[in-house]
Amino acid sequence: MTALGSIHGYGVHIPRLRLSREVIAAAMSWANAPARGAARGTRAVGNWDEDALTMAVEAARRCGATPLHGKPLQAMFFCSTTAPFVDRDDAVLVASALDLPDSVETLNLGASMRAGTSGLITALLRTTGNTLLVASDARTTRSGSPQEMTYGDASAAMLVGPAAAGSLATVVAARRVGSDFVDHYRMSGADFDYALEERWIRDEFLLKIIPTTVAQVLSDARVPAESVRHVVIPTSPATAKRLAQACDVSTARRDERVLTQCGDAGVALPLLMIADALEAAEPEEFILAVGIGQGVDVILLKAETGVCSASKDLTRALAAGHEEPSYVRYLAHRGLLDVDFGMRAERDQRTAHSVAFRKRSVLNAFTGGRCRNCGTVQFPQSRVCVNPECRQTDTQSPHRLADSQGRVKSFTEDWQAYAARPPYVYGNVEFAEGGNLLMEFTDIEPGRIKVNDAVRFVYRIKDEDRARGFRRYFWKATAT
Amino acid sequence: MKSGIKDKVVIAGMGCSRFGERWDCGPDDLMVEAFNEALLDACIERDQIEAAWLGVFFDEQNTGKSSLPMSIALRLPNIPTTRVENLCATGTEALRGAVYAVAAGACEIALAMGVEKLKDTGFGGLPERTKGTFEDLYLPTSTAPGAFAQLASAYAERYGYSMKDLKRAMAHISVKSHENATRNAKAHLRNRITEQQVLESMPISYPLNVLDCCGVSDGAACAIVTTPEVARRLGLRDVVAVKALQLAASNGVEMGHQSWDGSHTLTTPLAAKRAYAEAGIQNPREQIDLIEVHDCFSITELVLMEDLGLSDMGRSPHDVLDGRYDRDGAIPCQIDGGLKCFGHPIGATGLRMAYEIYLQLLGRAGERQLRGRSGNGPAFGLTHNLGGIPNRNIASVSILGLLAA
Numbered sequence: 001m002t003a004l005g006s007i008h009g010y011g012v013h014i015p016r017l018r019l020s021r022e023v024i025a026a027a028m029s030w031a032n033a034p035a036r037g038a039a040r041g042t043r044a045v046g047n048w049d050e051d052a053l054t055m056a057v058e059a060a061r062r063c064g065a066t067p068l069h070g071k072p073l074q075a076m077f078f079c080s081t082t083a084p085f086v087d088r089d090d091a092v093l094v095a096s097a098l099d100l101p102d103s104v105e106t107l108n109l110g111a112s113m114r115a116g117t118s119g120l121i122t123a124l125l126r127t128t129g130n131t132l133l134v135a136s137d138a139r140t141t142r143s144g145s146p147q148e149m150t151y152g153d154a155s156a157a158m159l160v161g162p163a164a165a166g167s168l169a170t171v172v173a174a175r176r177v178g179s180d181f182v183d184h185y186r187m188s189g190a191d192f193d194y195a196l197e198e199r200w201i202r203d204e205f206l207l208k209i210i211p212t213t214v215a216q217v218l219s220d221a222r223v224p225a226e227s228v229r230h231v232v233i234p235t236s237p238a239t240a241k242r243l244a245q246a247c248d249v250s251t252a253r254r255d256e257r258v259l260t261q262c263g264d265a266g267v268a269l270p271l272l273m274i275a276d277a278l279e280a281a282e283p284e285e286f287i288l289a290v291g292i293g294q295g296v297d298v299i300l301l302k303a304e305t306g307v308c309s310a311s312k313d314l315t316r317a318l319a320a321g322h323e324e325p326s327y328v329r330y331l332a333h334r335g336l337l338d339v340d341f342g343m344r345a346e347r348d349q350r351t352a353h354s355v356a357f358r359k360r361s362v363l364n365a366f367t368g369g370r371c372r373n374c375g376t377v378q379f380p381q382s383r384v385c386v387n388p389e390c391r392q393t394d395t396q397s398p399h400r401l402a403d404s405q406g407r408v409k410s411f412t413e414d415w416q417a418y419a420a421r422p423p424y425v426y427g428n429v430e431f432a433e434g435g436n437l438l439m440e441f442t443d444i445e446p447g448r449i450k451v452n453d454a455v456r457f458v459y460r461i462k463d464e465d466r467a468r469g470f471r472r473y474f475w476k477a478t479a480t
Numbered sequence: 481m482k483s484g485i486k487d488k489v490v491i492a493g494m495g496c497s498r499f500g501e502r503w504d505c506g507p508d509d510l511m512v513e514a515f516n517e518a519l520l521d522a523c524i525e526r527d528q529i530e531a532a533w534l535g536v537f538f539d540e541q542n543t544g545k546s547s548l549p550m551s552i553a554l555r556l557p558n559i560p561t562t563r564v565e566n567l568c569a570t571g572t573e574a575l576r577g578a579v580y581a582v583a584a585g586a587c588e589i590a591l592a593m594g595v596e597k598l599k600d601t602g603f604g605g606l607p608e609r610t611k612g613t614f615e616d617l618y619l620p621t622s623t624a625p626g627a628f629a630q631l632a633s634a635y636a637e638r639y640g641y642s643m644k645d646l647k648r649a650m651a652h653i654s655v656k657s658h659e660n661a662t663r664n665a666k667a668h669l670r671n672r673i674t675e676q677q678v679l680e681s682m683p684i685s686y687p688l689n690v691l692d693c694c695g696v697s698d699g700a701a702c703a704i705v706t707t708p709e710v711a712r713r714l715g716l717r718d719v720v721a722v723k724a725l726q727l728a729a730s731n732g733v734e735m736g737h738q739s740w741d742g743s744h745t746l747t748t749p750l751a752a753k754r755a756y757a758e759a760g761i762q763n764p765r766e767q768i769d770l771i772e773v774h775d776c777f778s779i780t781e782l783v784l785m786e787d788l789g790l791s792d793m794g795r796s797p798h799d800v801l802d803g804r805y806d807r808d809g810a811i812p813c814q815i816d817g818g819l820k821c822f823g824h825p826i827g828a829t830g831l832r833m834a835y836e837i838y839l840q841l842l843g844r845a846g847e848r849q850l851r852g853r854s855g856n857g858p859a860f861g862l863t864h865n866l867g868g869i870p871n872r873n874i875a876s877v878s879i880l881g882l883l884a885a
Contacts, residue, residue, distance in 0.1 A: 352613035410634035414626035
């Protein structure tokens with residue numbers, strides 16, 4: 001197989017909040033005794049305003065503005081088994097938040113833990129145009145379950161396109177094999193995964209299908225197994241070790257930090273591990289990556305010179321954690337605890353969808369206006385310029401503020417307002433290029449914010465219309 | 481050339497209900513309570529009123545829409561009635577409607593009524609409300625204390641105050657208003673408090689504690705206005721005249737333009753300047769005897785002293801702590817207890833402020849009566865409302881004075 005596509009960039013989002021597995025074990029080992037033995041490291045837990053969709057947007061933005069906006073993007077794949085909408089195009093919403101042109105082809109991939117790697121192979125095999133692939137999962141786990149200890153929320157994005165100088169890695173060979181093996185499942189509408197016995201999965205499925213497929217891919221590429229320097233096997237470290245031996249790649253480097261510090265992020269996990277390999281690889285080294293779920297995907301990549309200057313975004317994201325000390329609050333954020341937030345939480349959040357559509361660029365992409373007469377930037381874009389010295393009509397061009405630098409002009413920590421994670425923090429933020437907005441803040445602990453602090457902007461859940469089952473999103477300010 | 485409103489309209493009578501958690505009263509009861517007092521005060525019959533304005537804000541949990549709740553509750557004789565709503569300036573807006581109608585000659589006697597029944601909400605604080613179909617999609621679901629608390633962080637930053645020092649001055653503002661309210665039977669909160677109590681009270685919205693916040697109360701207040709000629713015909717001797725009624729509304733600069741730094745209200749200085757000019761006040765610091773300002777929160781009152789031109793910029797905390805706005809200070813502020821102790825039944829507040837100025841000017845304020853600069857009683861009083869939040873609002877400034885002044 002000839003080399004078709006390359007990975008040109010990647011981005012990672014791991015939610016800032018990390019729940020120590022010791023904290024989980026302390027709370028739940030009375031019911032799940034084995035949890036005590038597994039209580040090492042942390043798992044990433046999305047803040048209350050994060051879901052698979054917001055995490056995908058953030059990883060995609062981390063992919064870097066230059067490839068996203070410098071080269072035209074032909075397609076965007078959104079891979080998730082926990083996308084918020086079953087029937088409303090999550091991928092189109094992600095694209096809209098990223099301010100991608102309507103002409104970008106979007107595709108939703110899911111239904112299997114293989115969705116991320118399958119999407120990656122599809123993107124790598126496209127012969128024209130650049131594809132942005134985003135994989136994101138935030139799987140809710142039952143309290144006291146083994147999955148509660150091992151899962152984590154995260155997303156990874158990769159920019160894929162025809163091979164070109166400076167890319168990070170190029171695909172050498174890839175295969176996709178299906179097999180209706182039920183290692184775990186979640187039916188439509190169910191809250192939790194139902195997992196089967198690990199030893200059976202290992203012996204009857206993984207140890208049979210993976211070595212065979214890996215051997216075929218290596219044969220396709222005429223690359224001997226001992227040449228593989230990095231191997232991505234998204235299973236527990238013990239199983240990964242057994243599988244690496246079975247594939248004759250036991251000397252290859254295997255990441256464990258993603259599972260230890262973040263947890264099993266579903267469809268994003270193999271991509272996070274590929275990101276790890278890209279951060280460790282030298283040019284010309286082979287990276288073998290496996291995706292598992294009702295079959296296997298196997299991808300053989302060869303690192304290119306671009307890896308020398310790779311962004312190390314996984315390392316950054318893993319390090320950017322803040323410990324969530326409260327297991328109970330984590331339960332509440334994931335909807336596993338029915339908390340009485342008082343009458344203020346009863347507020348009707350009905351959306352006027354005609355307004356939301358009319359203002360979709362304002363709300364999804366955080367687009368303000370820049371006055372062509374006086375240069376004033378303002379949010380939202382309006383018919384008449386806000387600058388008191390100008391006030392000209394119909395002089396504004398769209399101006400996206402999502403990637404601007406912000407400065408805190410004033411703030412409060414509001415203990416009276418309804419907030420899923422009190423206090424409700426908001427304040428006036430000034431954009432570097434001008435303009436001001438009263439905004440909600442997120443991921444900032446009480447007592448940590450000051451006037452003049454620098455902030456950046458993130459796409460998050462704004463609120464939830466519980467009466468009609470609809471989730472709304474908007475941009476919030478957070479610490480840089 | 482415009483001549484302004486000065487001395488064209490006088491107050492024939494006023495009424496004000498007791499403010500508080502009036503669990504046994506609806507808005508109709510509160511309106512009747514205020515209205516009966518005003519009718520007796522003006523010595524007129526109900527059917528002499530030719531037009532009426534009703535100010536009410538939260539109609540949803542309250543009266544419902546339109547001016548009909550007033551017309552029906554008071555059984556007005558099928559006269560033209562109008563409901564006005566302009567956020568927290570609603571009460572003053574009702575007064576403005578009635579005063580302008582009389583000044584225009586459209587009628588000789590008009591009623592301005594403001595009412596708000598807040599305590600049917602079911603929880604403390606103000607009811608939740610929508611900001612409109614678009615803004616609900618991006619603005620924070622802020623509370624009133626949270627929106628006004630913004631002033632404190634921006635003010636402290638601009639003038640280099642530590643939050644500790646600023647909070648001491650803010651605490652003094654609340655202590656002063658509670659002290660004043662002990663002399664007012666119509667106030668909701670009539671207990672004395674200490675600065676320490678304010679500083680140690682429950683945090684509401686940083687840096688505001690619960691004792692930095694005004695109460696939440698039910699109430700109604702009203703004014704019957706007429707021309708000086710009719711007042712003479714009615715046999716009224718000392719007459720309080722409207723000297724100025726001015727508004728300034730935001731146009732989006734504070735919310736959207738970088739020129740506003742968040743430490744002050746942009747509109748209040750504009751409304752104040754127009755009001756001083758309309759009333760012929762050259763030096764408000766020397767001519768205004770007392771003020772009733774929109775002290776929804778302690779920090780609001782603090783910055784308003786500067787916005788109204790009564791303290792130098794950045795000096796309000798010093799003036800407050802020096803007692804300049806205390807009962808025995810140069811310019812007593814909230815002599816009736818203010819929003820702090822009356823609460824803020826929104827439609828009623830502007831008229832409740834005017835009611836206190838009216839009583840003080842006529843020497844009828846009982847144990848809280850001020851002697852004024854002359855020693856013979858105050859000559860000019862000012863009321864101020866800030867409708868909305870610092871990010872966008874309607875500032876109203878009215879000046880009342882004796883017709884002869």
